[in-house]
Amino acid sequence: MPDDTMPDRKQSHVVVIGGGWAGWGAAKSLCEAGVDVTLIDGMVDPTGSQPITTKSGKPFEAGTRGFWKDYPNINALTEELEAGNIFTGFTTSAFWSPDGLEATAPVFGESPQWPSPLGQALATIKNFKRLPIQDRLSIAGLLYAMLDLYRSDKVFRKYDDLSAQSLFIKLGISDRLINEFLRPILLVGLFKPPEEVSAAVTMELLYYYALAHQDSFDVRWIHSKSIAEQLFEPLSRRLMSRHHLRVLGGTVVTRLNVSSETQRISSVEIQSVKTKEVKVIDDVDAVVLAVGAKGLQSLMSQSPECSKAAPELVAAASLGSIDVISTRLWLDRYVPIAYPVNVFSRFESLKGAGGTFFMLDQLQKESERALWGHDQPQGSVIASDFYNASVIAVMSDQEIIDRLMHDLLPIAHPEFRNAKVVDYEVRRYPDSVSHFSPGSFRMRPPLETSVETIVCAGDWVRMGDKEHGAKGLCQERAYVCGLEAGNSLIRRKIVNGSNQSKTIQHSVVPIRADEPQVVLGRVLNKIVMDQIDGFGLTLPWLDS
Template identity: 40%
Template sequence: MRSVQGGRGLTRGAGSCGAATGRWRSAPAGRPHTCRAAASGGEAGGLPRGWGPRAPDNEGSAPAAAAEAPSAAATATQPRPQQQRNQKRQQPEPRRRRRVVVVGGGWGGFGAALAAAKAGAEVTLLDASDSPGGLSSAFVSQGGRVVEPGIKGFWRCYSNIDALLTKELRGALGGGSPLTGYTRSGFWTPEGLEVEAPVFGDLPRLPAPLGTFFHTAALFRRLPLADRLTALGLVGPLLEHDADEATYAEYDSTSALTLFRRAGVSRRLYKAFLEPMLLVTLFAPPEQLSSAAALGTLYYFALAHQDDWDVRWCRGPVGDLIMRPFARHLEGLGVKILGGRRAQQVLPAPGGSPLAGAVVAAGPGGAETFEADAVVLAAGVGAAQALVSSSPLLAAAPDLRALSEVRRADVLAARVWLDRKLPLQFPSNVVSGLDEGSGATLFDLSALQDQYAGEPGSVLEFDVYHAEQLLPLDDESLVKRLLTDYLPAALPPSRRADAAGARASDASVLRFRGATTVFSPGSARALPRTASDGVPNVFFAGDCVAQGPGTHGAKGLSQEKAYATGLQAGNAAARLLGLAPAARVLPVQPDEPHVAAAKEAARARVVLSRALRGGGAGGAALAAVARW
C-alpha cells in the first residue's frame, strides 16, 4: 500500500504562455523568468486603458491619429523614407488583449478560464499538478494502479455542470455521457441501515418538502415517526435564515448543533440523519458548522425540490472522462494551460498601483512571472491563505487578510481491492457513528466504474471527512480499521460475516491535511467574495467562496458551486477589463410558489420584528431553547 501526503501545496491549478502570444525571456541568475505579451501597451499604475465599459475598438482612434498627422503638402515634399516613417507613426498600435491569470485547475479554475476566454481575454491557467485536468501519476497503489483521490457525485440540481456536459463539451466527450444513471443510497450507523434514499425523480412529484418526507416515510428503518416530526422545528429557520444580511449573520454566528437543540430536533433524528448528512456535505460535525451554512446546504441538496438529492456518479476517473476533455476544449478556445507551476506570490502592477500585475510561480526551471490584468484565485482556501501571506499586496487588503481565520479539515481517501467479490446493497453509502466527529462515504466501484467491472474481487472506495483521528494511523492499520469497522457497518447483519474473511489484495491510502473549507460559526465574514474589495482586479472561485443573500444558490462543498463561482469570477474579470461576458451562469431551480410565498412572509416577519425591537436580526428559531 502506498501512502501519499497531500493538501500542503499552494496551488492545484495550471497555466501557460503560448508561443503565438508571448515569449520566454531569459533572466539573470536569481531573477524570475517573465512571460510577456508580444504587444504590451499597458499603463503603470491606476486602471489600464480600456477597463470598464468601452467603445468598440474602431471608435475613438481616428481623431488622435489626425491630430498627429502632417499636412498633405508637407508630406508630398518629404523624401520617401521620411514619408514611410510618418505613415508608420500614424498607424495606431494594435490593442493588446487583456490578460487573465487563473491559479488553480479544478472546477473553479476551469470555469473561470472558460468564461474569461469566451469574453475574449488572453487566459493563462497555472496549476501545481503536472497534468492539469488529468490523473496524477503520483497517486498509485502498492500494485502500481493509478488512483484518482476521492469520489464526487453529480446531483440533479447541478444545472451548470449538466449544461457543460450536455452542451459545451458535447463534442469533446465523444457523444456519450460520462455519468451513470441516478442511484439509490443508504445511510448507515453501527446499529444498521437508518434510511434509504430512493431516486426521487422516479416517484410521483409532490410539493416540497412534502415529497421528501412522504417518499421516505417507509424507508426509515429504525427512526420512529415522532422523531422525524421534530424536523418541523427547522421550517422557520430554513425559510428565514438568508432573508437579509443581518439575519444571515445572526444564524452564521450560531453553530448548527445549537440551532438543532433550540429548534427541538430530537437527538435520534440528529444522530441518524442530520449529523451524517452534514458530515458528508460540509465535511465537519454540526458543532463546528455555522447554522447558516448548514441550513443552506440542507435546503439546496435535500429540501428545495423533491428530486434535488438524486445523484449520479462518473463511470470512471473524473480527470480522464471529464476534466481532460474540458482542458482540451479550453485550449481550443486559446487558453494556455501550464502544469507544474505552483503559485508563490501575486505582485503589484508597476508604479505603486493598488492592482495586481503579475503572478510568480515555481516552475520546472525555476521561478516564472506571468503578467496579468486580472487574477482569479481558484486553488482552494489553503492555497489562497498561503498566497495572501506571501504577497504584501494581498496581505494589505483587510478582506484578504481575513482569510487566515478560515478553518480547514483533513480528508482521507482509501481505495481497497478485495480478494473476493463482496457486492454492497447500495453503490453509494454514508457511514457515521464510528469515530466521533468523522463521517464517511463508501462506494462500490465495481458497480459504478467500468474499469473495475472485470476485477476478480470488489473494489471499494472509503472517503472519510474530518478524519483527524484516522490520519495518524499507518497504512496497514488504517486499511484494517476500514475493513473491520466501516465495511461491516454498511452491510446488513446477515452479511457481516462475509466481510470478516475479506482481505486487501491492493490498496491506496491518500491523506489530505487541511484540504477542505470548514464553514465554522462566524466564518461568513472571513470567506472570500467573488471580487476582492481591497485589490479590485483579484477574484475568487471555488466552493470556499462566501454564501448568503445575493449569492448563487449552489451551496456547500460542491462541484456545482465551484464551477458556478468560476464562471462568475471569469465574467467579473472580463467585465472589469472592458470585455463583454459571454458565459451564462444558470441559477438554481426557482423555489416552488408556496415556498416562495412562505419565504416572503418570513422576510416580512423579520423586517417587522427588527423594527419592533429597534434593530437586530430577529431570527424566530433563535429564541426558544430545547434540551436534549
Template identity: 40%
Template sequence: MFLFVIVLHESGAGLSFSHQLSCHHFLAGFWYPYKNIFALVDELGIQPFTNWTQSAQYSPNGLEVESPIFQDVPRLPSPLGTFIYTKFLRLPIWDRLSSLPLMYAVVDFDNSDKSWRKYDTRTARELFKEFGCSERVYKEAFNPMLLVGLFAPGEQCSAAATLGMLYYFILAHQPDFDVVWCRGTVGERIFKPWIARLEQQGCEFLSRKRVTDVVLDKVSGLVTGILCGNELFSADAVVFCVGISAMQRIVASSPVLQERDEFLNTCNLGAVDVLAVRLWLDRKVSIPRPSNACFGFDSSTGWTFFDLNALHDEYQDEQVSCQSAAAS
C-alpha cells in the same frame, strides 16, 4: 485580447496552472442542482455520468436509511417529498416530526449578509436544539448529514452553513438530493476533454508553477500579473481556484495580498482533511446500493463507501470487488 491567469489547484510541487490529472481515490457526487456542470458536459459532447443512483446510510446497528430516486416518485410540495419518501428503518416518526419547526429557519435564511450575521453566530447543534429537534433525530439524521456533507459535527458547523446546505441539497426541490457519479476519475472523464477543448481555443496550461506573489499597479490598484519565483506572468485578471490551505500559503508568501483584509482573513479559516482509500477484496461482494454513508462509529467522523464495480466502467466485469472509502 483579454489575458487572464487562473491558479487551478495544488500539487506536490506547488501551485499549478495545470491539468495534472492525478487519479484521486476520493469520489465526488454530482447532485441534481448542478445544472452548470451538466450543461458543460453536454457542450463537450461527453457522457461521463452514471444513471441517478439510490443511496443508503449505515450505523453500527446496521442499515438506517434508504433514499429513493426522488424524481421518480410522485412530486409533493417541498419538503414533504423528502420527509415522506426517505425510508428511515429505525428512527421513530415522532422524532422525525420534531424537526418540522426547523423549516422556519430554513425559510428565514435567505443567504443574505443579514441572514449570515444572524445565524453564523451559533453552531448547528445549538440551532437544532433551539428549534426543538429531538436528540435522536439530531444524532441519527442531522449530525450524520453534517459529518459527510460539511465534514464536521454539528458542534463545529456554522448554523448558517448548515441551513444553506439543507436548502440547496435537500429542501428546495424534491429531486435535489438525487445524485450521479462519474463513471471513472473526474480528471480523465471530465477535465481531460474540457482542457483539450480549451487548448483548441487558445488557452495554455502550465504545470508545476508555484505562485509566490501578485504584481500590483500602484497607480490603478489593479493586479497586472503573478510571480512564480523569478517568473512573471502578465495578466489583466487573476482568478484563484484553490482550496483554503493553498490560499493560506499563497497569502503567507505574498506581501501584496497581506495588505488586503479579504485575503489576510483567510488565515482564520479552517480546512478538513479527508482520508480516501481504495480497497480490493478477493471475491465479489454484493452491495445493495452503490453509494453509502456511515455514522456512529466515531463521534466526530463520518465516512462513505462506494461500490466501484457498479459505478466505474473499468471495474464492471471484474471478478473481485473494488470499493472506495473516504473519511473526514
C-alpha cells in the same frame, strides 16, 4: 477604473491559480471571451490527460463526488463537450451505524411527485429503519428556519453566527434525529460535526433534502474513469486548441506582486514543485484566485503588497480547513452490497470523522477491467473517504485499511470479514476542504476584491449579487463561481479579448425556481417578521 476608450488595446493576460472546478470555469469564460489565459496548478497534470494511478498502475481519484439533479451548468458543459453518457443513473444510498442499517435515501424522482416538503416526507416515510416518527417530526422548526434564512442579510448573518448544534437544540430537534441523521449528513456534506459548522450553511445544505423540489436530492456519479478524465480533459483540450490556453502543471504560485502606485496586479512568481526553480510571469493584467484557505494563506504570507491592498484576503486565509483521507481497496471476491453509495454513522472507529464508501464495481460495472488497471477483475473495488480526519490521518496505511475491513465494512455485509485485500491505496490531503465554521461567512473571500484586478473563485467564495442557487460545498457552485469570476473581469472592462467586439460574458444557467408554496412561505414570513422586528422583538433562537 481602466479607460475603455483607449484605441488598439492589447489582448489581456489573466493568470488562473487553481485547477479545480472553479479554475476551469474561470479559464473557460475568459478563453472564450478572447482573453489570453495561463492556468497554474500544483498537480503534475491538472488537465486530466494523465490519469492518477497507484504504484501498481490501478486508477485512483481523490474523493468520490456526486452530481446532483440541480447541476444545470455542469450538465450544460457535458452537452457542449459532447461527452456522451458519462453518468450513472440516479442511485440510492444507505446510512450504516454499529446497529446496522439506519436509513436509506431513495431516488426521489422515481416516487409520485408531490409539493415540497410533502413529497420528501412521503418518499422517505418507510426509509428510516430505527428512528421513531416523533423524532423525525421534530425537524419542523428547522423547516421554518430555512424559510426565514434569507429574510435579510442581517438575519442570514445571525444564523451564520450560530453553530448548527446550537440551532438544533434551540429549535427542539430531538437528540436522536441530531445524532442518528443530521450529524452523519453534516460530517459527509460539510465535513464537520454540527458543533463546528455554521447554522446558515447547514440550512443551505439541508434545503436540498427538505425544501427544494422533491427530486433535487437525487444524485448520480461518473460511470467510468474519473471526473478529470471525463470533463476536465476534453475541456482543457478544447481551450488549448481553440483559444491557446497555457497550462502549467506541477507549479505553484508563490507570490502576487501588486503595484503600490496603481494598486493593480503586475506579475506573479511561480516555482516548480519538482525542481524548485523560481520564475516570474510579467505582463499579468489580472489574477483569478481559485484556491482554498490553505493555498490563500501561503500566497498572502509571501505577498506583502497584496496583503496590504486586500486585507479581506488575509482574513479569508485565516479560516480553517479540513483534513481528508481517500482510500481505495481491491478485494479477492465480490461482496453483494445492496447499495452502491454508503455513509458511516456513529462508529467509534471513525474517531469523530465522517466516512463514506462506494462500491465502484457496481457504479463502474461497464468499465470494470479499467478499475483493475486492465487486469482480470477479481472482486469488489471500494472507494472510501474520511472527512474531519485529523485523528485517523496519523494512523498507518495498514491500520486504516484494517479498520475498514474489520470494524466498519462488515456492518454492511458480513462477507467483508472473509474477503482479502489484494491491493490498496491510502492518500492524505491535509487542510484540503474549506471549513464553514460559525461566524465565518463575513470572512470568506469575496468574488471581487479591493484590488480590482484580483477576483476569487470557489465554492467558499461570497458571490454577492451573482449568488447562484447551488449552495454549500459542491461542484456546481465552484464551477459557476469560476464562470462569474471571469465574467466580472469582462463586465468591469478589467480585461480585453483579442476581438473586443466579441468579448462577452459567459452564460450562467439558474437552477430551478423554488416551488410556489416555498416562495409564498418566505414572503409571508418576511411580512410578518418585519412587523415584529419593528417592535424590537426577534425570534427566540436569534436573540443574542
